[in-house]
Amino acid sequence: MTAAPLDLASIRLAPKVLLHDHLDGGVRPRTVIELADEIGYEGLPSRDEAELGAWFREAADSGSLELYLETFAHTVAVMQTSAALRRVARECVEDLAADGVVYAEVRFAPEQHLDGGLSLDEVMEQTIGGFEDGMRAVQAESGREIVVRCLVTAMRHAARSREIAELMVRFRHQGACGFDIAGAEAGFPPSRHLDAFEFLQRENAHFTIHAGEAFGLPSIQEAVAYCGCDRLGHGVRIMDDIVVGADGLAELGLLANYVRDKRIPLELCPSSNVQTGAASSIAEHPFDTLARLRFRVTVNTDNRLMSHTSMSEEMLKLVEAFGYGWSDLERFTINAMKSAFYQFDKRLALIDDVIKPGYAVLVG
Numbered sequence: 117m118t119a120a121p122l123d124l125a126s127i128r129l130a131p132k133v134l135l136h137d138h139l140d141g142g143v144r145p146r147t148v149i150e151l152a153d154e155i156g157y158e159g160l161p162s163r164d165e166a167e168l169g170a171w172f173r174e175a176a177d178s179g180s181l182e183l184y185l186e187t188f189a190h191t192v193a194v195m196q197t198s199a200a201l202r203r204v205a206r207e208c209v210e211d212l213a214a215d216g217v218v219y220a221e222v223r224f225a226p227e228q229h230l231d232g233g234l235s236l237d238e239v240m241e242q243t244i245g246g247f248e249d250g251m252r253a254v255q256a257e258s259g260r261e262i263v264v265r266c267l268v269t270a271m272r273h274a275a276r277s278r279e280i281a282e283l284m285v286r287f288r289h290q291g292a293c294g295f296d297i298a299g300a301e302a303g304f305p306p307s308r309h310l311d312a313f314e315f316l317q318r319e320n321a322h323f324t325i326h327a328g329e330a331f332g333l334p335s336i337q338e339a340v341a342y343c344g345c346d347r348l349g350h351g352v353r354i355m356d357d358i359v360v361g362a363d364g365l366a367e368l369g370l371l372a373n374y375v376r377d378k379r380i381p382l383e384l385c386p387s388s389n390v391q392t393g394a395a396s397s398i399a400e401h402p403f404d405t406l407a408r409l410r411f412r413v414t415v416n417t418d419n420r421l422m423s424h425t426s427m428s429e430e431m432l433k434l435v436e437a438f439g440y441g442w443s444d445l446e447r448f449t450i451n452a453m454k455s456a457f458y459q460f461d462k463r464l465a466l467i468d469d470v471i472k473p474g475y476a477v478l479v480g
């Protein structure tokens with residue numbers, strides 16, 4: 117048998133695992149417009165589906181994380197009711213499943229969805245309910261299985277992280293799998309939220325931290341050494357602690373060695389990193405260097421709407437830039453599955469029963 121061509125159609129068939137995807141960064145443009153109409157939100161830059169999609173991508177193409185984040189005002193504005201949260205969550209699951217994702221952890225910040233009068237618990241119930249609706253709909257319509265869990269994010273500029281960490285723990289048996297902090301990085305170091313992280317450690321709960329995206333090593337150092345994160349959201353700036361000599365040999369500093377030694381997963385998001393200026397192009401993205409140095413690299417979308425992307429497209433971009441083959445894509449997928457905030461035996465079952473057989477068919 118011959119291997120399937122490494123094109124978008126084949127990559128869509130491959131089982132994929134997504135650890136870093138924002139719910140409010142992946143809303144369908146049509147849904148944004150329809151939800152805006154329902155609540156009379158008049159702030160949208162366009163009411164045309166294609167134009168609105170293009171607007172998000174271009175506005176997010178700003179070269180700075182702060183400007184990139186401004187685009188979320190529109191998606192967050194239309195996600196303030198039970199019905200809206202439920203719909204967006206269900207559609208997210210359907211879109212990921214259609215792209216061949218078999219396991220995903222989708223994150224959002226409940227504290228940003230209280231303007232319509234919902235409580236934090238109601239926001240969680242509706243969002244997780246939407247994920248469940250989506251998983252059922254996918255199963256009923258296509259017979260496919262997709263597992264989607266919720267990562268609960270606190271905004272790093274705000275002061276509610278302990279409360280949000282408690283919220284996550286309350287919902288851990290109903291679909292919440294971990295905690296995260298997001299938002300502007302410069303000026304808002306992870307240690308600001310130490311209380312939340314220490315609480316989670318006492319609760320045996322998992323967390324990832326957006327770090328090393330718009331700010332460098334000190335942010336990663338705090339996330340790892342002070343806060344004890346299980347994974348790093350982005351973490352691309354770990355490159356600042358690695359010197360690659362003219363001979364191609366790499367020298368790692370203490371922090372880079374620690375991250376690699378401990379197998380701390382890097383949730384890398386190539387397109388998003390180019391948009392926020394964390395990398396100048398996909399070809400110059402440190403993904404390949406980090407992969408070759410055997411860091412625990414994973415491929416992620418971050419924000420499918422703002423980056424106009426999908427898991428398959430992110431993988432294809434890496435294939436085009438670095439010449440990866442099926443075995444590389446399988447390795448990145450297994451890396452992600454190993455790093456999931458999901459029970460160990462269930463991770464193994466997905467690797468053995470879904471991921472490996474799925475790639476075996478494509479490899480031929």
Ligand SMILES: O=c1[nH]cnc2c1ncn2[C@@H]1O[C@H](CO)[C@@H](O)[C@H]1O
Nearest residue numbers: 138185188223224225269298299326
């Ligand atoms: O790449 C990112 N870095 C930091 N924060 C982000 C990124 N993408 C999205 N958000 C922030 O996370 C919130 C909850 O989903 C979003 O509203 C956005 O403000």
Ligand SMILES: [Zn+2]
Nearest residue numbers: 138326349418
């Ligand atoms: Zn993110």
